[in-house]
């Protein structure tokens with residue numbers, strides 16, 4: 001065991017060291033090499049050493065180097081050193097974090113991390129928090145809490161009786177709602193098409209004047225951080241009337257919530273703290289390893305009502321049992337990395353991470369703009385949308401940038417315009433990485449356009 005873990009750690013360290021110089025996207029040869037895995041289940045056992053050798057030889061080259069410093073696709077963070085190392089140690093611990101009696105340390109780290117998160121993200125003290133896999137699950141859990149609260153108010157016990165015969169719930173979203181909110185609505189029986197969509201402006205922000213009348217049977221889903229533009233729904237212009245009408249306000253803030261952690265960008269989340277529930281990711285901007293999302297619910301009793309079950313064999317002590325706040329029962333101790341990331345960054349390190357990545361995005365926009373390419377969004381956060389000409393040219397430039405391998409960016413269609421998306425979300429990205437990537441982008445674009 002000891003030799004195996006030492007050699008595996010050495011392999012992992014080597015892997016991370018190669019990220020600096022390898023192409024971000026895996027090579028054709030590496031992808032072809034995946035066919036080595038097409039074998040039937042062996043009859044005989046294989047040594048762990050041989051299994052890890054195969055995994056490293058075939059697997060490592062076929063990864064996308066999203067843990068490196070020049071991956072700007074989707075919204076993908078890397079892993080902070082302390083978070084990755086904590087993940088390794090927690091792997092050895094192999095704790096079941098569902099109930100505190102099974103892992104006092106996992107339960108304790110969640111409690112400590114919850115206090116820090118509510119503080120640094122300016123969310124209400126005492127909110128209920130669940131450590132889930134991703135923002136999709138966080139939206140699911142937050143909306144399940146909303147469903148509980150709205151129906152309980154009308155005397156309907158949705159956890160016991162389901163939705164058959166229940167009073168209707170209205171769901172209002174922006175036209176730019178993220179698909180994960182629709183997926184969550186689909187999973188909790190509210191229906192992904194049974195929504196009222198509010199028109200948005202050129203940045204994807206809900207138009208407050210277009211909001212329908214809200215009431216206490218309505219869930220209003222706001223967005224903090226549009227996946228394309230990085231823009232925020234104008235919460236302060238909306239939230240007071242929503243709350244006054246008795247509506248439940250849920251915020252999909254998968255990455256935008258982290259703007260609250262820095263004075264420079266805090267204005268973007270103004271008003272959001274007044275909501276009832278929030279979903280965010282830790283594996284995006286907090287830079288912990290996958291998978292890690294967080295749900296926050298102002299009144300913890302609604303989240304507990306939607307998530308908790310009890311059985312006689314479960315010890316129900318005085319302590320907070322993590323499973324009462326999440327869809328999962330048994331699960332890994334993902335609070336460990338959240339704690340480690342926050343503990344290592346501190347308040348100023350977190351603020352610096354957010355500001356630095358936003359500045360890098362600004363530099364990309366300035367550099368591409370100066371070269372004559374059109375920036376399609378107001379670069380308010382860490383997201384940049386750039387057009388290299390018509391749709392076909394832009395698509396060809398994106399493909400060529402991906403093939404070049406210096407960095408990686410994806411494509412999108414933003415309000416009918418084809419664009420390349422740049423998202424700077426990793427702690428590891430330096431100013432040099434940005435210059436190197438910008439040079440590569442400009443060179444590739446010039447070649448394609450010629």
Ligand SMILES: *Cc1c(COP(=O)(O)O)cnc(C)c1O
Nearest residue numbers: 134135136178180225227254281
């Ligand atoms: C990324 C993202 C999600 C989904 O996050 P997952 O962690 O992939 O489930 C939801 N909403 C927004 C705005 C996002 O950016």
